[in-house]
Amino acid sequence: MGADAVELEVGTRTVRISNPDRVYFAARGETKLDLARYYVGVGDGIVRALRERPCMLHRFPEGTGGEKVHQKRIPRGAPDWLETVRVHFPRFDRTADELCVTELAAVIWAVQMSTVEFHPWNSRRGHVELPDEWRIDIDPGLACPFDRVRRVAGVVGEVLDELGAVGWPKTSGGGGLHIYVRISPRWGFGEVRRAALAFAREVERRAPDDATTVWWRRERDPAKAFVDFNQNARDHTIASAYSVRGVPEATVSTPIAWEEIADVEPAELTIATVPARFARLGDLHAGIDEAVFELDPLLEWAERDGSKPAD
Numbered sequence: 001m002g003a004d005a006v007e008l009e010v011g012t013r014t015v016r017i018s019n020p021d022r023v024y025f026a027a028r029g030e031t032k033l034d035l036a037r038y039y040v041g042v043g044d045g046i047v048r049a050l051r052e053r054p055c056m057l058h059r060f061p062e063g064t065g066g067e068k069v070h071q072k073r074i075p076r077g078a079p080d081w082l083e084t085v086r087v088h089f090p091r092f093d094r095t096a097d098e099l100c101v102t103e104l105a106a107v108i109w110a111v112q113m114s115t116v117e118f119h120p121w122n123s124r125r126g127h128v129e130l131p132d133e134w135r136i137d138i139d140p141g142l143a144c145p146f147d148r149v150r151r152v153a154g155v156v157g158e159v160l161d162e163l164g165a166v167g168w169p170k171t172s173g174g175g176g177l178h179i180y181v182r183i184s185p186r187w188g189f190g191e192v193r194r195a196a197l198a199f200a201r202e203v204e205r206r207a208p209d210d211a212t213t214v215w216w217r218r219e220r221d222p223a224k225a226f227v228d229f230n231q232n233a234r235d236h237t238i239a240s241a242y243s244v245r246g247v248p249e250a251t252v253s254t255p256i257a258w259e260e261i262a263d264v265e266p267a268e269l270t271i272a273t274v275p276a277r278f279a280r281l282g283d284l285h286a287g288i289d290e291a292v293f294e295l296d297p298l299l300e301w302a303e304r305d306g307s308k309p310a311d
Contacts, residue, residue, distance in 0.1 A: 006033055013105035017112050024064050027248035030271060036111045041275030042242045043104040045283040049240040050101035052124040054085045056237050057110055058117035064247040072096040082106055085125035100125055116244050119237035130185035131192045137231045137238060138177045141222035148210045152225045153177050153261050155207045166291035171266040173245025173253035182292045189234035195298035198305060200227035241285050244271055255284035
C-alpha cells in the first residue's frame with residue numbers, strides 16, 4: 001500500500017483509497033477522501049437508492065477538473081465480491097456487466113475508482129426490462145427561476161394525490177427537482193414512458209405558464225420548467241438520491257419532504273452538510289418501497305389523449 005493511501009473499514013470489507021488528498025471539488029477544497037467519507041455518512045440512503053439496479057458510473061480519473069467518463073462496464077481487476085448485472089443494449093447488440101450495489105463497500109470501491117456520480121436504471125436486476133420506478137424530472141430552462149420549479153412541483157403533488165400515488169421528492173443536485181414513484185414491475189420502458197408523458201401533459205395543462213412538455217430544446221420556452229418524461233426511457237438514467245452532483249460545488253441530490261419544497265435551497269445541500277442532515281432526519285426515502293402505484297390510470301390517459309413520445 002502506498003504511503004499516501006488510506007484504508008476504510010466499510011461493513012465487513014476494507015476498501016483502499018489511493019490519493020486521498022487529491023482535491024476533487026476546487027470551489028470548496030474537498031478531497032477524494034472527503035467524498036468517500038461523505039458516502040459512508042449517508043450509507044444506508046445511497047445503498048437503498050442503488051440497491052440491485054444496473055448503475056452507470058460518472059468517473060473523473062484526473063479529478064473533477066478533468067474529463068468525465070461515463071462508465072457502464074465494470075473494469076477488469078474488480079474485487080471478486082463486487083456484484084454486477086448484465087444488461088443488453090439493442091442498438092449495438094452488445095452487453096455490459098454494470099455495477100449492482102448490494103452493500104456500501106461497492107459504493108466506496110467506486111469512489112476509489114474516481115466515481116463521483118451514481119446513475120442507476122429505474123429497474124432492478126430481477127426484472128431489468130420492467131421498471132419499478134417512475135421518475136418525474138422537473139428540469140428548468142436556462143431562464144427558469146427556481147420558484148417556477150417549486151410551483152410545478154406543487155402541481156405534480158396535486159395530480160399525484162388525485163391519482164392516489166405517493167411521490168418522493170429530492171433535489172436534483174442542480175437547479176431542478178426529481179420526484180420518484182414506486183410502480184409495479186408490470187410494464188416495459190415504452191409503456192412507462194407513455195404514462196409519464198400523459199402525466200406530464202396533465203401538469204402542463206394545469207400550469208401552462210410554468211411547465212412545458214415540448215420535446216426539442218430549441219423549441220422550448222427557456223423560462224419554463226420541462227417535465228422530462230424521457231427519464232423513463234430504457235437506459236436513460238439520472239443521479240440517484242444521495243449522489244453527489246455539483247462540480248466544483250459538491251452539491252448532492254438530496255431527499256426532501258414535500259413541505260420543504262417551498263424553502264429548500266439546493267446549493268446548501270452539499271457533501272459537507274448532508275451527512276449531518278442525514279444523521280438528524282434519517283433517510284427521507286426510507287419508506288419508498290412501501291407504497292406501490294399501478295400505472296393503469298395513466299395508460300388510460302395516454303390512450304385517451306393519444307400520448308406518444310417523440311423519438
